[in-house]
Amino acid sequence: MNIFKALSMGKGRLNEENMSAMLGYLLSPRQPHGLGDLFLKRFLSTLNNFGGCNGRFDNVLDTKNPLEAEVLLEEPYSYLGKKWFVDLVIQIYTKGSSLNEKNEVHRIIIENKIHPQSSNFIQLKSEFLAVLEDLKSQQAQNTTDITMVFLTPDITIGPLQSEFSALLDSDLENHRKAWLKWTGDSSIISIIRSVLKDESIGDIDPISDYMRHTLKAFIRHVLDSQEELKNPSTIKSNDPGEIKEFVLARMDDVLYRIEQYDSSTIRVYNLETQENEVALPMLKRINIELQLGLDTHFSSGQPKNTRHLGKEIIRSLKEQGKAESNPST
Incomplete structure (x- = not known):
């Protein structure tokens, strides 16, 4: 039995909020999944290899200390009088000069798209500008690096490309964006598989049987869902096409x-x-x-x-x- 497949049936189907919640659970070092900050570090390492993000997270990865991070779901931001709800926000901190002080060095914004048709080409850009405005209102100097992560199926489709391209390099200035896929090379699924592989050969601490089976079920559900999008022969007969x-x-x-x-x-x-x-x-x-x-x-x-x-x-x-x-x- 795959619990994710069961939950995706009927009106209880898994949507972007559900998938973001599962991803946020894995990314948060504070959750009781038994992985600590392992998944978060591998996520950052994956982003570190993207064009434009090379070496971006070296300052937090080149340490043996546990990462200090907070993961937020459906975080509201405002821009030009309109409220935008960000799917996932990862705030990464380092220790400040005083004992209880900590500095936010990275804010990673994940805009998650499960279905290509949910793309809104003004969303990624508007969310970036909203986050940038929020940081400027809190800091005398902008010392936090913003990285916009566009997380989508491993397919190319017009609306998705339009949304990602609408956020220009001239908008970003010293900040960055990356297009990450759910499946394929350097993807969310490849990160989960690397964790399972290293656990099986003893390169990392053991994880519980329950968590191991949950990760495998999640992989299978994502792969099946993505295959329906890529392979027309698996799409339901009432699908209208592209x-x-x-x-x-x-x-x-x-x-x-x-x-x-x-x-x-x-x-x-x-x-x-x-x-x-x-x-x-x-x-x-x-x-x-x-x-x-x-x-x-x-x-x-x-x-x-x-x-x-x-x-x-x-x-x-x-x-x-x-x-x-x-x-x-």
């Missing part, structure tokens, strides 16, 4: 992504709740509230279906300049 075109629309300060798939299916995805809306009523609402002026019926009087109306709304949002644009500057 996104052919999408556009963003904002109503009541909520951002929606209207997606057209290569099968002509139209979906309206709520980027705040990370759920699909009932498409046709939402398309009609977008048409009214954004004053697109589209007729929801054909000349014969027959009502337009979701595919016809969705296609027209995507085109009208672009032509009328009412679509949300990519804030890449």
